[in-house]
Amino acid sequence: MDAGSGVAEGDEMRVLIGSLIQESNTFSPSRSSLQDFYQHHWVTGEEVRSIQTQNELWGFMRKAEEEGVAVVPVLSANAVSSGMLAAESFRELKIKLRTLLQAALQREGGFDGVYFALHGAMVAEDCDDTEGELLTVIRDCVGPDLPLVISLDLHANLTERMARQVNGLIGFRTYPHIDFAETGSRAASLLFAAIRGEVQPVVKLVKLPMIVPAENSQSTHGPFAELWEEARAGEEKGDVLVTSLFPVQPWLDIDEMGSSVVVVGHAGKEQEAVREAERLAGLFWEKREAFGIELFTVRQVIGKLREHRRDEGPIVISDSADSPSAGSLGDSNAVLKELLEQQVQLTHRCLVTLVDAPAVHKAITAGVGQETVLSLGGSLHESLPQPLFRPIEVSGLVRRIGDGRFYLKNGYAKNTEAFMGRCVVFDIGWISVLITERATFSGDPAMYRSMGLEPSEAELVQVKSANQFRAEYGKLTPHIYMLDSPGYSQANLMALAFRKLVRPFYPLDEVTDWKEHPLYGTKSTQREDDIDGLS
Known part of the structure; x- marks a missing residue:
């Protein structure tokens, strides 16, 4: 089916647009499903025009508006990073994409081009090259001749199949990623120029x-x-x-x-x-x-902490091995365990975070202002045959309870709402642990700030992010250390099987x-x- 044949002089250009984004980690034991998209972000048809997150699709639509190009949105969908997408969910995802594309083509008629924002590192249980297959679905619907341009995260794994099916390909240029909207705008410029025959x-x-x-x-x-x-x-x-x-x-x-x-x-x-x-x-x-x-153990960082001047800004430690934005589970207690063993809770103001839904429930049941004992960490590993982390019992004070919603201000994607489930601040001496029900991006200070914790006032701050956290935390301090810690997204690539x-x-x-x-x-x-x- 050929959905279009170019733009005649004086005619309005019309393009089909969409996005479908998730990043996978094949070492992670977790599995993702369509429900993860539905819970995080799944918008179809005309509702796509109302998105406020300044991502690639938003940037494309702004550029189209500037140039008087009509866009027909199909889908805007993304899910948080995870392990592989379940095979059945990937099959359903392809069916839904095909159905939405065919409905738009039947409803709206011909188009002059197509743009899709993809990630490039999504993997399904039965398919290593999911974006290659998604592009095949798109090509099957719009025909082989319509100009098709895609944008990708710069962490995409490019395949021959992906490159063969597109007329243009635009990747992010920044890491930490701050050029989402600009990437969509650049993709629009390339597509429009190709449609007009300028290139x-x-x-x-x-x-x-x-x-x-x-x-x-x-x-x-x-x-x-x-x-x-x-x-x-x-x-x-x-x-x-x-x-x-x-x-x-x-x-x-x-x-x-x-x-x-x-x-x-x-x-x-x-x-x-x-x-x-x-x-x-x-x-x-x-x-x-x-x-x-260069990687550091938690104990090495503690040594630097004890020599660190408080007026020099906080020390930020990246526990990237347990980064939810890299598909890890987020329930590692490795940092907290070492801090407690070294008695840091008696001497230094620290902010630490981990995912532990049962601990959140128990803390909420105890109530704000109450002393209680929690079993922290490893909650998502308990059912695994070889758990990386096991719970530790700690006593402390429930300082605050929250609903877990906050907005990323700058670094990752402006105006994106993040959700960490119900959450609590649990004080163990001078260590404040932000315990969350769900994993989310922890590389923006907005996460801690949403619960009354100010990273700039702490002496040590833990983030679970490989590099993206630098966009915001780099403004607070130059004292950043990457940890050599266990996990499914660790920096020591030689340790991965x-x-x-x-x-x-x-x-x-x-x-x-x-x-x-x-x-x-x-x-x-x-x-x-x-x-x-x-x-």
């Missing part, structure tokens, strides 16, 4: 047999920032339209895994695009060791020449009719 984009993908720690791939400084300087210099030469760099989310044990470079070039100048993609991939490879990160990666693979192995790897290098992105009638 004829071609997509070139280069894969690398390499993963790097997320904790040291920020775009503000360091090796990734240096790569972006090179990418922008290449764009300014004019041989390519846009470049995207993808230091893939490393907690994925899947087929066709690896970091990548994607260049959108000009038709007729494919060789220039290939040369630029390979140039940047070579630089990426040369810098691979520079992405290494990868099984699907085609070896040799960096940093697990010594790789002498990435171009000679059988599954990596410059990939074919020539468009094919690989629609398989998925339902």
Whole structure:
């Protein structure tokens, strides 16, 4: 079904738009379902226009409004990071996407182009390349010829199948991510130019047999920032339209895994695009060791805390191994346990957080102002055959009870409402533990502030985030330490049990020449009719 045939002079441009976003962690024992989307964010049809979160779709719609382009929204959906999506839920998700697309096409008629915001690192139990399959569903509905542009998180795992089915591809340029809306706007500009015939984009993908720690791939400084300087210099030469760099989310044990470079070039100048993609991939490879990160034990950080001056701002420790935004469970008590063993509750003001629904229930039952004993941590591990964390019993004071709703102010996505379930502040001496029923993004100070806890007034603050927390916490202090701690999204990639990666693979192995790897290098992105009638 061909849903459109271009824009005649004087006609209004009409594009079909949507988003479907979730990030997976294949090492996490949790499983995700459609219910996670429904509970977090699932909006269809015209209601999509009312979203206030300044994300990619919001940025696209603002750009379309500026240029007088009519948009027809299909779906805006995302769920918090988790383990893999259950196979049955993924099957249902594809059916729902197809149904919504077909209904929009039948209701609205022809279109001139399509835009979808995806993440690029969603994995299902029975499918490593979910975005490749979702794009196949979209292509099956709109036909092979309609211009299709997508945007992706820079932690996306790019596959040949994904690159073959799109006319353009735009990735985030910032980490910590702060360019959600700008990414959608840039995708709109590329799509509109392609529809008008001003450009004829071609997509070139280069894969690398390499993963790097997320904790040291920020775009503000360091090796990734240096790569972006090179990418922008290449764009300014004019041989390519846009470049995207993808230091893939490393907690994925899947087929066709690896970091990548994607260049959108000009038709007729494919060789220039290939040369630029390979140039940047070579630089990426040369810098691979520079992405290494220094890790500290909790005990080492406590030693620094005892020497730290209180007027220098708080020490922030990143327990990224238990990061809910990386698909971990959030119920680790490793930091709290070490703080208590070292008697830090007697000397230093600390903010700590963990997920423990039974403890929240017991604290609420006790009531504000009451002393009680709680079993804290490991509540989501109790049913696992090999739990990473076991509960510890602690006595303390229930200081505050909350409903768990707060708004992310800046760093992650402006105006996004986060929900951590019912929650309590539980004081153990000078340590205030924010205990939540549900896992949520903990890298914004707004989480603590929503419960009357001010991070800037503490001496030590725990976050469970690999890098995104720097967007806001970096404004409060330069004293940031990455922890060497247990979990499913740990910074020590050598400790993860990868099984699907085609070896040799960096940093697990010594790789002498990435171009000679059988599954990596410059990939074919020539468009094919690989629609398989998925339902």
